[in-house]
Amino acid sequence: MRLDIISIFPEYFAPLDVSLIGKARERGTLDVRVHQLRDWAHDVHKTVDDTPYGGGPGMVMKPEVWGEAIDAVIGDGTPRMIVPTPSGRPFTQELAQELAEEPWLLFACGRYEGIDSRVVAEYATRLRVDEVGIGDYVLAGGEVAVLVMVEAIGRLLPGVLGNAQSAVDDSFAPGSMRNLVEGPVYTKPPVWRGHEVPAVLLSGHHGKIARWRRDEALRRTVANRPELAAALDVDALDKHDRKLLEELSFRVGPEDVAN
Numbered sequence: 700m701r702l703d704i705i706s707i708f709p710e711y712f713a714p715l716d717v718s719l720i721g722k723a724r725e726r727g728t729l730d731v732r733v734h735q736l737r738d739w740a741h742d743v744h745k746t747v748d749d750t751p752y753g754g755g756p757g758m759v760m761k762p763e764v765w766g767e768a769i770d771a772v773i774g775d776g777t778p779r780m781i782v783p784t785p786s787g788r789p790f791t792q793e794l795a796q797e798l799a800e801e802p803w804l805l806f807a808c809g810r811y812e813g814i815d816s817r818v819v820a821e822y823a824t825r826l827r828v829d830e831v832g833i834g835d836y837v838l839a840g841g842e843v844a845v846l847v848m849v850e851a852i853g854r855l856l857p858g859v860l861g862n863a864q865s866a867v868d869d870s871f872a873p874g875s876m877r878n879l880v881e882g883p884v885y886t887k888p889p890v891w892r893g894h895e896v897p898a899v900l901l902s903g904h905h906g907k908i909a910r911w912r913r914d915e916a917l918r919r920t921v922a923n924r925p926e927l928a929a930a931l932d933v934d935a936l937d938k939h940d941r942k943l944l945e946e947l948s949f950r951v952g953p954e955d956v957a958n
Protein backbone atom coordinates (compact mmCIF):
# COMPACT_ATOMS: atom_id res chain seq x y z
CA MET A 700 0.00 0.00 0.00
CA ARG A 701 1.21 3.50 -0.84
CA LEU A 702 0.46 6.20 1.70
CA ASP A 703 1.05 9.92 1.12
CA ILE A 704 0.66 12.42 3.93
CA ILE A 705 0.71 16.19 3.40
CA SER A 706 1.18 18.33 6.53
CA ILE A 707 2.92 21.47 7.81
CA PHE A 708 4.39 19.26 10.57
CA PRO A 709 6.07 16.26 8.91
CA GLU A 710 7.95 15.67 12.23
CA TYR A 711 4.67 14.45 13.74
CA PHE A 712 5.03 11.26 11.70
CA ALA A 713 8.33 10.07 13.18
CA PRO A 714 6.47 7.28 15.07
CA LEU A 715 5.75 5.64 11.71
CA ASP A 716 9.43 4.58 11.71
CA VAL A 717 8.94 2.27 14.71
CA SER A 718 7.20 -0.96 15.70
CA LEU A 719 4.77 -2.79 13.43
CA ILE A 720 4.39 0.07 10.95
CA GLY A 721 8.16 0.69 10.84
CA LYS A 722 8.76 -2.99 10.10
CA ALA A 723 6.07 -3.02 7.42
CA ARG A 724 7.82 -0.06 5.77
CA GLU A 725 11.21 -1.81 5.91
CA ARG A 726 9.67 -4.88 4.27
CA GLY A 727 8.00 -2.78 1.59
CA THR A 728 4.42 -3.73 2.62
CA LEU A 729 3.88 -0.02 3.28
CA ASP A 730 5.36 2.81 1.20
CA VAL A 731 4.87 5.95 3.35
CA ARG A 732 5.77 9.36 1.93
CA VAL A 733 5.42 12.44 4.12
CA HIS A 734 5.35 15.84 2.41
CA GLN A 735 5.82 19.37 3.75
CA LEU A 736 2.87 21.48 2.56
CA ARG A 737 4.98 24.66 2.75
CA ASP A 738 7.12 23.34 -0.13
CA TRP A 739 4.23 24.48 -2.35
CA ALA A 740 3.87 27.97 -0.81
CA HIS A 741 5.63 30.58 -2.92
CA ASP A 742 5.85 33.76 -0.82
CA VAL A 743 8.87 34.47 1.39
CA HIS A 744 6.94 33.56 4.53
CA LYS A 745 5.68 30.25 3.06
CA THR A 746 2.14 31.29 3.97
CA VAL A 747 -0.42 28.48 4.07
CA ASP A 748 -3.36 30.21 5.79
CA ASP A 749 -5.50 33.33 5.67
CA THR A 750 -8.47 34.90 7.49
CA PRO A 751 -11.91 33.30 7.05
CA TYR A 752 -14.51 34.84 4.75
CA GLY A 753 -17.53 35.86 6.80
CA GLY A 754 -15.36 36.62 9.82
CA GLY A 755 -14.83 34.58 12.93
CA PRO A 756 -11.86 33.30 14.86
CA GLY A 757 -8.82 31.48 13.57
CA MET A 758 -7.36 30.98 10.14
CA VAL A 759 -8.26 28.84 7.14
CA MET A 760 -5.77 26.98 4.97
CA LYS A 761 -5.43 28.44 1.49
CA PRO A 762 -6.75 26.42 -1.46
CA GLU A 763 -3.99 27.32 -3.96
CA VAL A 764 -1.21 25.83 -1.83
CA TRP A 765 -3.19 22.65 -1.20
CA GLY A 766 -4.09 22.36 -4.89
CA GLU A 767 -0.46 22.56 -6.00
CA ALA A 768 0.65 20.13 -3.31
CA ILE A 769 -1.97 17.51 -4.09
CA ASP A 770 -1.46 17.82 -7.86
CA ALA A 771 2.29 17.30 -7.44
CA VAL A 772 1.90 14.34 -5.08
CA ILE A 773 -0.69 12.44 -7.12
CA GLY A 774 0.45 13.18 -10.70
CA ASP A 775 -2.09 11.38 -12.92
CA GLY A 776 -2.78 8.82 -10.15
CA THR A 777 -6.05 8.41 -8.30
CA PRO A 778 -5.47 7.67 -4.60
CA ARG A 779 -8.37 7.60 -2.20
CA MET A 780 -8.17 10.89 -0.30
CA ILE A 781 -8.82 11.26 3.43
CA VAL A 782 -9.22 14.66 5.07
CA PRO A 783 -9.01 14.35 8.86
CA THR A 784 -11.47 16.70 10.58
CA PRO A 785 -13.59 16.50 13.72
CA SER A 786 -16.62 17.17 11.47
CA GLY A 787 -15.96 14.08 9.35
CA ARG A 788 -17.61 10.66 9.31
CA PRO A 789 -16.51 8.49 12.24
CA PHE A 790 -13.39 6.37 11.85
CA THR A 791 -14.42 2.83 12.80
CA GLN A 792 -12.90 -0.63 12.48
CA GLU A 793 -15.17 -1.13 9.47
CA LEU A 794 -13.74 1.94 7.73
CA ALA A 795 -10.19 0.86 8.69
CA GLN A 796 -10.86 -2.50 7.01
CA GLU A 797 -12.25 -0.82 3.90
CA LEU A 798 -9.25 1.54 3.65
CA ALA A 799 -6.82 -1.35 4.22
CA GLU A 800 -8.07 -2.78 0.90
CA GLU A 801 -7.10 0.35 -1.06
CA PRO A 802 -3.78 0.39 -2.96
CA TRP A 803 -3.13 4.09 -2.34
CA LEU A 804 -4.26 6.58 0.30
CA LEU A 805 -3.59 10.32 0.51
CA PHE A 806 -4.05 12.10 3.84
CA ALA A 807 -4.40 15.90 3.73
CA CYS A 808 -3.79 17.24 7.24
CA GLY A 809 -5.40 20.55 8.11
CA ARG A 810 -4.43 22.81 10.99
CA TYR A 811 -6.13 25.97 12.29
CA GLU A 812 -9.87 26.08 11.47
CA GLY A 813 -9.45 23.70 8.54
CA ILE A 814 -8.82 23.74 4.79
CA ASP A 815 -10.81 25.97 2.38
CA SER A 816 -13.79 23.76 1.50
CA ARG A 817 -13.24 24.12 -2.23
CA VAL A 818 -10.26 21.77 -1.97
CA VAL A 819 -12.49 18.83 -1.07
CA ALA A 820 -15.04 19.97 -3.70
CA GLU A 821 -12.33 20.06 -6.38
CA TYR A 822 -10.73 16.69 -5.67
CA ALA A 823 -14.08 14.99 -5.12
CA THR A 824 -14.63 15.45 -8.88
CA ARG A 825 -11.62 13.21 -9.56
CA LEU A 826 -10.98 11.10 -6.46
CA ARG A 827 -12.93 9.34 -3.77
CA VAL A 828 -12.66 11.83 -0.89
CA ASP A 829 -13.78 11.25 2.69
CA GLU A 830 -13.67 13.67 5.60
CA VAL A 831 -13.02 11.50 8.64
CA GLY A 832 -12.95 12.19 12.39
CA ILE A 833 -11.62 9.88 15.10
CA GLY A 834 -13.88 10.82 18.00
CA ASP A 835 -15.94 13.43 19.74
CA TYR A 836 -13.20 15.78 20.91
CA VAL A 837 -11.17 18.41 19.11
CA LEU A 838 -7.45 18.04 18.35
CA ALA A 839 -5.21 20.92 17.33
CA GLY A 840 -4.73 19.40 13.87
CA GLY A 841 -5.24 16.28 11.81
CA GLU A 842 -1.73 14.85 12.32
CA VAL A 843 -2.42 12.77 15.41
CA ALA A 844 -5.67 11.53 13.88
CA VAL A 845 -3.73 10.37 10.82
CA LEU A 846 -1.27 8.48 13.06
CA VAL A 847 -4.25 6.75 14.64
CA MET A 848 -5.77 5.85 11.29
CA VAL A 849 -2.48 4.68 9.76
CA GLU A 850 -1.83 2.38 12.71
CA ALA A 851 -5.34 0.93 12.60
CA ILE A 852 -5.15 0.42 8.82
CA GLY A 853 -1.52 -0.75 8.73
CA ARG A 854 -1.99 -3.58 11.21
CA LEU A 855 -4.71 -5.02 8.95
CA LEU A 856 -2.39 -5.33 5.94
CA PRO A 857 -1.39 -8.89 5.08
CA GLY A 858 1.71 -9.95 7.03
CA VAL A 859 1.90 -6.92 9.34
CA LEU A 860 0.67 -8.67 12.49
CA GLY A 861 2.75 -11.64 13.60
CA ASN A 862 -0.39 -13.54 14.53
CA ALA A 863 -3.18 -13.26 11.97
CA GLN A 864 -5.75 -14.26 14.60
CA SER A 865 -4.96 -11.11 16.60
CA ALA A 866 -6.88 -8.93 14.14
CA VAL A 867 -9.70 -11.49 13.85
CA ASP A 868 -10.18 -11.38 17.64
CA ASP A 869 -10.31 -7.57 17.86
CA SER A 870 -13.23 -6.14 19.77
CA PHE A 871 -14.76 -4.50 16.72
CA ALA A 872 -13.65 -6.97 14.05
CA PRO A 873 -16.49 -8.18 11.81
CA GLY A 874 -17.99 -11.43 13.01
CA SER A 875 -15.93 -11.74 16.23
CA MET A 876 -17.91 -11.32 19.41
CA ARG A 877 -19.35 -8.41 17.51
CA ASN A 878 -20.24 -5.43 19.65
CA LEU A 879 -18.53 -6.86 22.73
CA VAL A 880 -15.31 -5.36 23.98
CA GLU A 881 -12.58 -7.76 25.03
CA GLY A 882 -12.33 -9.02 28.58
CA PRO A 883 -9.32 -9.01 30.93
CA VAL A 884 -6.08 -10.87 30.15
CA TYR A 885 -3.42 -12.36 32.45
CA THR A 886 0.06 -13.85 32.28
CA LYS A 887 2.51 -15.28 34.81
CA PRO A 888 2.99 -15.20 37.77
CA PRO A 889 -0.24 -16.82 39.03
CA VAL A 890 -0.25 -14.55 42.10
CA TRP A 891 1.03 -10.97 41.97
CA ARG A 892 0.89 -8.69 45.07
CA GLY A 893 -1.85 -10.94 46.40
CA HIS A 894 -3.98 -10.74 43.21
CA GLU A 895 -4.72 -14.19 41.80
CA VAL A 896 -5.27 -15.11 38.18
CA PRO A 897 -8.86 -16.44 37.87
CA ALA A 898 -8.65 -20.20 38.51
CA VAL A 899 -10.65 -21.12 35.40
CA LEU A 900 -7.80 -19.84 33.20
CA LEU A 901 -5.43 -22.36 34.83
CA SER A 902 -7.95 -25.22 34.55
CA GLY A 903 -7.10 -26.30 31.02
CA HIS A 904 -10.85 -26.63 30.38
CA HIS A 905 -11.23 -24.89 27.03
CA GLY A 906 -15.03 -24.83 27.05
CA LYS A 907 -15.18 -23.24 30.49
CA ILE A 908 -12.45 -20.76 29.55
CA ALA A 909 -14.35 -19.67 26.44
CA ARG A 910 -17.55 -19.26 28.47
CA TRP A 911 -15.75 -17.27 31.17
CA ARG A 912 -14.14 -15.01 28.59
CA ARG A 913 -17.49 -14.29 27.00
CA ASP A 914 -19.02 -13.51 30.42
CA GLU A 915 -16.21 -11.11 31.22
CA ALA A 916 -16.53 -9.47 27.79
CA LEU A 917 -20.25 -8.99 28.42
CA ARG A 918 -19.64 -7.56 31.91
CA ARG A 919 -17.06 -5.13 30.64
CA THR A 920 -19.24 -4.09 27.72
CA VAL A 921 -22.15 -3.35 30.07
CA ALA A 922 -19.87 -1.41 32.44
CA ASN A 923 -17.84 0.58 29.90
CA ARG A 924 -19.93 0.65 26.73
CA PRO A 925 -23.61 0.46 27.70
CA GLU A 926 -24.62 1.78 24.26
CA LEU A 927 -22.91 -1.22 22.62
CA ALA A 928 -24.52 -3.61 25.12
CA ALA A 929 -27.96 -2.10 24.46
CA ALA A 930 -27.49 -2.70 20.73
CA LEU A 931 -26.71 -6.43 21.13
CA ASP A 932 -28.77 -8.75 18.96
CA VAL A 933 -31.00 -10.57 21.43
CA ASP A 934 -31.21 -13.59 19.12
CA ALA A 935 -27.42 -13.90 19.15
CA LEU A 936 -27.46 -14.26 22.96
CA ASP A 937 -27.78 -17.67 24.59
CA LYS A 938 -29.56 -18.50 27.88
CA HIS A 939 -26.35 -18.05 29.84
CA ASP A 940 -25.76 -14.59 28.34
CA ARG A 941 -29.33 -13.55 29.16
CA LYS A 942 -28.99 -14.78 32.73
CA LEU A 943 -25.77 -12.81 33.19
CA LEU A 944 -27.36 -9.65 31.79
CA GLU A 945 -30.31 -10.20 34.14
CA GLU A 946 -27.87 -10.43 37.09
CA LEU A 947 -26.32 -7.18 35.93
CA SER A 948 -29.87 -5.71 35.72
CA PHE A 949 -29.14 -4.86 32.12
CA ARG A 950 -31.86 -4.77 29.52
CA VAL A 951 -30.92 -5.21 25.86
CA GLY A 952 -32.76 -3.00 23.40
CA PRO A 953 -33.55 0.68 23.06
CA GLU A 954 -33.86 2.66 26.27
CA ASP A 955 -37.37 2.83 27.67
CA VAL A 956 -39.10 6.08 26.91
CA ALA A 957 -39.59 8.17 30.04
CA ASN A 958 -42.90 7.49 31.83
Ligand code: 6GU
Binds near residue numbers: 844845
Ligand atom coordinates in the same frame (compact mmCIF):
# COMPACT_ATOMS: atom_id res chain seq x y z
CL1 6GU B 1 -9.53 13.98 12.35
N1 6GU B 1 -8.94 16.26 13.52
C1 6GU B 1 -9.01 17.12 14.54
N2 6GU B 1 -8.38 18.30 14.45
N3 6GU B 1 -9.69 16.88 15.66
C2 6GU B 1 -10.31 15.71 15.73
C3 6GU B 1 -10.28 14.76 14.71
C4 6GU B 1 -9.57 15.07 13.60
N4 6GU B 1 -11.01 13.71 15.08
C5 6GU B 1 -11.46 13.98 16.29
N5 6GU B 1 -11.06 15.18 16.69
